[in-house]
Amino acid sequence: MTTATTAAARTRRRPRLTRDQALLVVLGLPGALALVVFHYVPLLGNVIAWQDYQPYLGLTESDWVGWQNFSFLWDGNPEFRNALWNTVILTIIQTVLIFPVPLALALVLNSLAGERLKRTLQSILYLPHFLSWVIVVALFQQMLGNAGMLNTFLVQHDLPVLHVIGAPELFKALITSQAIWKDAGWGTILFLAAISRIDQEQYEAAAVDGANARQRLWHITLPALKGLIVLLLILRLGSSLSVGFEQILLQQGPVGLQASEVLDTWVYNNGILGGNWGTSAAAGLVKGLVGVLLVVGANKLAHAFGERGVYEK
Amino acid sequence: MEKPGPVTQALKFIVLGFAVAVVVIPFWSVIATSLADQETINDAGGGMVMWPGGGVNLDSYTAVLSGGVVTRAVVVSVGITVVGTLLSLAATAGLAYWLSRPRAWGAKPVLMLVLGAVLFSPGLIPSYLVVKEFHLLDSWWSLVLPVLVNAFNVIVMRAFFQELPKELFESAAIDGVGAGTILLRIVLPLSKAVLAVIGLFYAVAYWNAFFNALLYIQSSDKWPMALVLRTYVVNQTTIGGDQVGGAEALPPQLPLQMAILVIAIVPILLVYPFLQRHFAKGVMIGAVKG
Numbered sequence: 374m375t376t377a378t379t380a381a382a383r384t385r386r387r388p389r390l391t392r393d394q395a396l397l398v399v400l401g402l403p404g405a406l407a408l409v410v411f412h413y414v415p416l417l418g419n420v421i422a423w424q425d426y427q428p429y430l431g432l433t434e435s436d437w438v439g440w441q442n443f444s445f446l447w448d449g450n451p452e453f454r455n456a457l458w459n460t461v462i463l464t465i466i467q468t469v470l471i472f473p474v475p476l477a478l479a480l481v482l483n484s485l486a487g488e489r490l491k492r493t494l495q496s497i498l499y500l501p502h503f504l505s506w507v508i509v510v511a512l513f514q515q516m517l518g519n520a521g522m523l524n525t526f527l528v529q530h531d532l533p534v535l536h537v538i539g540a541p542e543l544f545k546a547l548i549t550s551q552a553i554w555k556d557a558g559w560g561t562i563l564f565l566a567a568i569s570r571i572d573q574e575q576y577e578a579a580a581v582d583g584a585n586a587r588q589r590l591w592h593i594t595l596p597a598l599k600g601l602i603v604l605l606l607i608l609r610l611g612s613s614l615s616v617g618f619e620q621i622l623l624q625q626g627p628v629g630l631q632a633s634e635v636l637d638t639w640v641y642n643n644g645i646l647g648g649n650w651g652t653s654a655a656a657g658l659v660k661g662l663v664g665v666l667l668v669v670g671a672n673k674l675a676h677a678f679g680e681r682g683v684y685e686k
Numbered sequence: 687m688e689k690p691g692p693v694t695q696a697l698k699f700i701v702l703g704f705a706v707a708v709v710v711i712p713f714w715s716v717i718a719t720s721l722a723d724q725e726t727i728n729d730a731g732g733g734m735v736m737w738p739g740g741g742v743n744l745d746s747y748t749a750v751l752s753g754g755v756v757t758r759a760v761v762v763s764v765g766i767t768v769v770g771t772l773l774s775l776a777a778t779a780g781l782a783y784w785l786s787r788p789r790a791w792g793a794k795p796v797l798m799l800v801l802g803a804v805l806f807s808p809g810l811i812p813s814y815l816v817v818k819e820f821h822l823l824d825s826w827w828s829l830v831l832p833v834l835v836n837a838f839n840v841i842v843m844r845a846f847f848q849e850l851p852k853e854l855f856e857s858a859a860i861d862g863v864g865a866g867t868i869l870l871r872i873v874l875p876l877s878k879a880v881l882a883v884i885g886l887f888y889a890v891a892y893w894n895a896f897f898n899a900l901l902y903i904q905s906s907d908k909w910p911m912a913l914v915l916r917t918y919v920v921n922q923t924t925i926g927g928d929q930v931g932g933a934e935a936l937p938p939q940l941p942l943q944m945a946i947l948v949i950a951i952v953p954i955l956l957v958y959p960f961l962q963r964h965f966a967k968g969v970m971i972g973a974v975k976g
Contacts, residue, residue: 392864393864393865393866394790394791394865396864396865396866397783397784397787397790397791397793397865398784398790398791398792400780400781400783400784400869401780401781401783401784401785401796402780403776403777403780403781404777404778404780404781404834404835404840405781405784405796405799405800407777407831407834407835408799408800408803408835408837409799410816410820410831411808411813411816411831411832411833411834412803412806412808412837413799413802413803413808414812414816415808415809415812415813415815415816416806416808416809416812417812418808418809418811418812418813418815418816419808419809419812421811421812421815428818432815432819478705481698481701481702482702484698485698485702494702494705494706496962497706497709497710498705498706498709499962500709500958501709503890503894503954503958503961504894504951504954505893505894505895505896505912505950506896507894507896507912507915507916507919507920507950508894508915508947508950508951510920511915511919511920511947512712512713512716512947513712514919514920515712515715515716515719515734515944515947516711516712516715516734520732520733521733521734522715522733522734524733525730525731525732525733525734528731529731554708554709557705558705558709586694611805618897619896619897622897622900623916623920626921637810640810640811641810644810644811645810645811645814645901650811650815653810653811654809654811654812657809657810657811657812658809661806661807661809665805665806668805
């Protein structure tokens with residue numbers, strides 16, 4: 374009798390399983406298709422880096438030119454070289470100056486006693502992350518621009534005006550402070566979560582042994598955060614040549630390209646606006662590959678130092 | 687543990703007080719200036735104010751919202767945000783559900799596809815060409831379809847689905863319930879938190895969308911808020927009467943610009959309390975499981 378029921382159940386379940394599988398595929402397919410069409414097809418579209426692409430001829434009719442677009446970049450096109458240079462400098466600035474800010478902020482926040490005060494402060498500091506760059510740039514203009522709040526105040530008190538916005542020599546400082554303003558608070562989330570997982574008994578034991586606050590920070594908190602710091606640094610490397618595209622594009626006008634052009638804006642200005650599709654695609658491709666290589670390389674390095682990295686070996 | 691010394695304590699409060707002031711003051715003064723009248727602005731030397739003075743004055747808001755380019759942009763942005771968020775959530779949840787079920791057909795290679803999409807970004811020029819080849823240029827769909835699915839969000843949602851108790855699925859299967867019913871009756875109701883967070887992430891992204899709009903939208907009557915903001919607030923293009931529904935007596939430029947800025951910020955401020963209850967958790971799932 375048992376065999377009869379299981380056999381009957383099996384014949385009933387087979388079509389049900391097939392139907393379930395088909396349903397899963399149908400539910401998931403639109404999303405998968407969107408990824409293929411708008412993520413993987415463009416990846417293939419990078420072949421125009423080897424073409425003299427002409428929009429009216431299209432992908433199939435345009436001439437193939439070998440490595441010419443790449444050699445155009447290697448041979449030191451001055452605008453490209455300037456963009457590359459600005460990008461590298463900004464990458465270094467961002468890693469050295471922007472990266473540690475959320476960590477420092479998280480440590481200060483964590484040392485506060487009141488849970489409610491901590492929560493409130495966090496909520497306020499996270500907020501700018503959700504604003505678009507257009508809004509952030511507009512806010513900065515209203516605060517620091519020539520007719521902004523700061524200068525209105527200075528004029529009213531007979532002090533000299535500060536040209537913070539639109540000054541080429543201050544552009545990198547401006548970009549950096551905007552990036553800190555927007556995302557430093559948001560960046561504390563991961564650090565605070567990691568800190569909250571540290572075993573409290575370690576601190577108590579250290580305190581009993583006479584370790585002061587700075588020693589506890591140095592010997593307990595920071596070592597516990599090492600893995601996360603390495604992970605975030607690696608992730609950062611992957612996007613290291615992306616140094617704030619929208620933000621910079623929005624503010625290029627008054628400062629000029631010499632000070633403000635970076636790889637991403639060069640690709641846009643030279644390609645989409647200038648119509649030099651091939652060289653721009655080549656530059657974008659090289660940039661993307663460098664990012665991936667940096668992540669893979671840094672991950673290898675992390676493994677060599679005994680850290681987990683982004684992915685396991 | 688001993689109490690920190692007064693110097694350390696004071697230093698802490700200075701640092702945090704400064705951080706909070708730097709975030710709050712810009713919002714405050716933008717709102718105050720948007721409500722100020724000509725006289726107050728003149729008294730401030732033509733610049734931003736910290737207090738509207740002479741009472742709250744809504745002229746700027748009535749002017750920019752009484753038809754014209756700003757009003758249209760608000761409608762466009764709301765439309766794109768609502769439609770985009772719903773489609774994105776459906777596509778993301780569908781894909782995540784497929785990839786979260788054990789022994790689902792084709793799930794393994796598709797998962798690799800999703801992970802690859804997190805690692806490799808397609809590049810600006812080829813993306814533009816794909817949108818162009820699909821004849822999406824200057825269409826609102828160009829702001830939705832290319833960003834329909836965020837691979838990272840798929841991974842977060844899949845992780846959430848996988849964490850649902852296995853027993854629920856097993857007992858449902860024994861009761862002879864199919865995958866569709868399990869999704870509708872069990873998975874989705876239990877996943878309200880993650881749906882809310884991911885939905886709000888998508889909504890914020892759609893509302894803020896600037897670069898794709900700059901790239902793909904050509905005619906100014908299709909502009910979303912971000913392009914209006916860039917033109918009239920960042921680039922300070924003068925707002926004329928015909929841009930704000932032909933108002934006769936136009937309020938001064940600065941409060942008008944600040945009103946546009948406030949209108950762009952308000953939706954974020956409205957969803958923020960809901961968002962921030964959940965997002966730490968959502969981000970953690972993504973970071974730990976991803």
